[in-house]
Structures are given as structure tokens and as C-alpha cells.
Amino acid sequence: MSNIPSELKYVTSHEWVRNEGDGTVTVGITEHAQGLLGDMVFVELPEVGEAVSTGDDICVAESVKAASDIYAPVSGEIVEVNEELEDSPELVNSDAFGDGWLFKIKLDDAGELDDLLDAEGYANSIDED
């Protein structure tokens, strides 16, 4: 079983969400997801300033194996993207929950966080895959 930090929130489509406590969240893909995708070769990030709605496909992770859409786990505005990934997409593989983060969203509605899965809920959703 791969690592699923308990302080994060999750979506069944394998994104993780960290509440930064200042109205913004950081989003990445889980260790489990990067393992399924294999070595990352390109990450096409959203534009800073873009308004996104929950469930929009806003980012593409291209691995050696496949191109995968990454979905907005919450609604809001993209306030920052991880530019390091431009030259080092492999950070998504080596540190999925840390340096491999994808983008930050300024929340429209902090209440949306309550709809996300906790670590246990996400672990169960993987088991069902």
C-alpha cells in the first residue's frame, strides 16, 4: 500500500488537496497515481489567474505510459503553478506529496473542502479500483 498522508484531502480521481489555512489549497497527484502512470515526461499546467470549477480538466500529466487529465478538486482561481515541473517533471514521481505539487487554488467556497475524501476514504477508493 502506498503512502497516504492523513493531513491531506483527496479526490477519487487521485488528486490530493492541502489546505494552506489562508483560503488557498495546494493540489497534486497521489503517490498511488504517479505509480500507475510511471515516469512523468511533461506536465501541462493551467494558467495563473484562470477560474476553474470542480471537476474541470485543467492540467495534463504526460508520462511514458499515457496522457492523463488532472481535474480541479475544488472551484476557485489558480494563483500559482509549480514552474519547477517545466524542467523537472520527475518531481511528481520522486516527491508526489511535496516538491511534485502541481498548482494552488484560491477557494471560492471553503465549505467545498468538507466534500473531499479523507485518507481512509481515499484508501478505500483505491481498493475498489
Added chain:
Amino acid sequence: MTNKTVLHAKHLESGAKMVDFYGWEMPINYGSQIEEHHAVRTDAGMFDVSHMTIVDVQGNDAQKFLRRLVINDVAKLATPGKALYTGMCNEEGGVIDDLIIYYFSETNYRLVVNSATREKDLAWMSKQSEGFDITITERPEFGMIAVQGPEAKAKVANLLTPAEIVAVEGMKPFYGVQVGDLFIATTGYTGEDGYEIIVPDSAAEDFWQKLLKVGVKPCGLGARDTLRLEAGMNLYGLDMDESVSPLAANMAWTISWEPEERNFIGREVIAAQRAAGDQPKLVGLVLEEKGVLRSHQKVVTEFGDGEITSGTFSPTLEHSVALARVPRSVKVGDTVEVEMRKKLVKVQVTKPSFVRNGKKVF
């Protein structure tokens, strides 16, 4: 029922991620497919290819049978141990499989065919063998390890006895030699120097362990695919199958048209296609900007549409490359378009070969 190779436990010991490959549980990678790829281009890597099917064809009519069975002519083989790459076609000129044939004598040949096509290959050979004085013997009691890369031969030499070293010394590419328990061939599927070694099941784990110890990196099917694609080598099932002519799969060079009276299976159809000049062809595509070309994407050209047969990110070139089947009028150097995620993206047409011996070749 899932088959496991004799090296299955060794893969788990090395932390392999295992996947199903046509009924075989095989390593896809041991952590990073890209690192494994680079190991083969710059040093030495090894692949468990024990799932591949070894078939010995022996008997008075062995040569006669193979001259009928495959599109290349085994009568060209005169030096014992010499290997030949070719295809086996059906009566309609479609590729049943691609294979390597090792020649030992006119009554003794060894074939290595794909594992994914094992059953239909054996059934086809058996059916075609009617009336020929031959035996067809599958050899499942062997493992096979491909050791590939610029340092591969030097590292393997550490494991060989003095007699074995003498036997492989100065071996040219595309030869195989039996030395003691080992069948050592200078063949491969990566575009690098190296060996493919057939080893009895009982000795396979030990041989693998010794290779690990001299610093040969275990590599999975993932790296095997990016390496073969960079080298422009076909993968059966993607780049060709029974619906595809060898002329449309960059396999024309594996057909021997002389002597004219050699009536190989599919000859009539393929000869007519050749005369008509209407078959599509397999070319290389290069995308230097972001994005990865993938199998089945549509290729748009001024002469009509084509299709990517296999595409990947090339770890050596750091951009995407692909093999694609396109109308014959498309030329090397042309710019064509590929439909990627609903957008048309411009790509360059090249020969279907991108990297050999660690270097870009287009």
C-alpha cells in the same frame, strides 16, 4: 492462468512492478523506466525475455520448409550460427509474426518467435509442416536474458569461462553460438551492442544474480519498449499484424525476391502489392515540442490520412518519436500533422529509426 518466468522471484527481489503481458507476469519497471532506458544507452542493462518462444526446426526438409514458411530466404545462411530477421506471412500476405532464425546446418535451425503469438505461430507452423520431413520442437526448458548496452559484452565476459570467452570473441552482429550450457547470440531489441543469452532454467537465477553483481541493471518491459522504438524496431501487434503487408511495415528488406521460383507463403499477394506500389509505408515521426505521440493517433497528410502505430517519449532525445503508417507518397523531410487531444500538431517525417549506439541517427 498466469505464466511466470524462471526469473520471477528475482524480479520481486529487485522491487519490480509486475504487469500482465499476454498471460505472463512480467516486470514493467524496477522503479524508473527512464533510468533503466539510460542504463542501456550508456552502460549495461538486462531484460528477462524468457517468455519468448524458442522453437527448434530439425530434419531432412528443415531448409526446404523454412524457405516456404518465411519471406526471407534461409538458403542465404551459409555460416553456422548466422541469424536472420524476417516475417512469417499468411496466404493473404499479412504478417503472422516476426522472428529470428538461427542457422546451424541445413537440417537444424532455431527460431525465436513472440510470446504473444505463441499459440497461433505453433499451430501455423504445424499446419504448414505437412508433407515435410521435419520435427518442430518447442524449448520451454530455457530462460532467456538480453544483456544490452555499450558495456554489456565486457560485463558478461566476467561471468564466462575462458573457453566461453574464446567462443564469443570477435563475434559479428547477428550470430549465435552454443558454448557449454549457454547459447549466446549477438542480437537484441535496443539498438545497442550486447547479447541475448539462452540459459537452462536450472542455471537462470544464478546467471541473473551474477549479472546483477557485475553491475548490470535490471530493466523492464517499459524500457524495452522505449529502446526498441528509438531503434525503429517493430513491435508485433502494434506496428504490424495479420492485416498488414510486410511492405507496409518497413519489412520489405526482410523479403528475398530471388530466386524467383522460391514460392514462400504470401508471395503472390505481396508481389502484386509491390508491383502496384499502392501499399502505405511505415515512417518515423518526430515531435520536438511538448507532448507525446501515442498509438492510434491520426496522421493528416496532403496524400491522405495515416495512423501512428507506436509512439512514445524518447528518453535519449528528450522529445517524442513515433512510428506511423502513412500513404506511400509521403516523403522523409515532409511536415505532416498529428491529431493529439483534439488539436493538430505539426511533426517531421523521418526514416523509421531514431537512435543507434547511443546516438541520434536522423
